[in-house]
Amino acid sequence: MKQWMGVALGALVLAGCASSGKGGTEAVVQVQEDKATQVKTVAFAPLPMDCGRVAHCPTLGVRWSSTAPNRATLLVGTWGGQAQIEAIEFNARPHAPLRVRSKAKDASGLPGVTAFDVPMDTLERVALGSAAWVRLTTTGAVIEENLYTGERSSRAADALKRLMYEAYKGTDKELSLGLIGVFTDKPYEPNYYK
Numbered sequence: 001m002k003q004w005m006g007v008a009l010g011a012l013v014l015a016g017c018a019s020s021g022k023g024g025t026e027a028v029v030q031v032q033e034d035k036a037t038q039v040k041t042v043a044f045a046p047l048p049m050d051c052g053r054v055a056h057c058p059t060l061g062v063r064w065s066s067t068a069p070n071r072a073t074l075l076v077g078t079w080g081g082q083a084q085i086e087a088i089e090f091n092a093r094p095h096a097p098l099r100v101r102s103k104a105k106d107a108s109g110l111p112g113v114t115a116f117d118v119p120m121d122t123l124e125r126v127a128l129g130s131a132a133w134v135r136l137t138t139t140g141a142v143i144e145e146n147l148y149t150g151e152r153s154s155r156a157a158d159a160l161k162r163l164m165y166e167a168y169k170g171t172d173k174e175l176s177l178g179l180i181g182v183f184t185d186k187p188y189e190p191n192y193y194k
Helices: 002-019 120-128 155-168 172-176
Strands: 030-034 039-048 058-065 071-078 085-093 098-100 113-119 131-138 142-148
Touching (some): 058 131, 058 142, 058 155, 071 085, 071 120, 071 131, 085 113, 085 120, 113 120, 120 155, 142 155
Antiparallel strands (some): 030 039, 039 058, 058 071, 071 113, 085 131, 131 142
């Protein structure tokens, strides 16, 4: 009886450890489809990169619509919105640095967040590379943080990969980028904090 109780208690403790610290499993990527106009919109609000909740931690969000399938709006800011972002540079392995400076015609509508127009090709390279870090140029500083490495993935990186999957689902790009079947075998659960 004592051995059985010990095993049961051990299993309970391990189950608690395995489920703690994962963060929420809410679907941070929102998909909307208008059946009448056949317009699909995929977006996620700015999420922190792999740096915690510090004042200088960059945040990244994206909006994409099937009305302009080759472009997206990149929403970039810092945690707390204290820095005005002038440019962003992605360093995604194995690609050369990818610089984004073209501000979007429409403002982000979020305080402290700057909207940039970016080609989907750039986001593909960032989302599907082996690792990526980001350099933000602000009005008074340069901020560098990891988006994801081979070992850790930020909330923003996880949402960006999910956005790519949702945007290209059912298209030729889904197959050519190797996205087919990536998320279909399991429910949506972000992989950060593991």
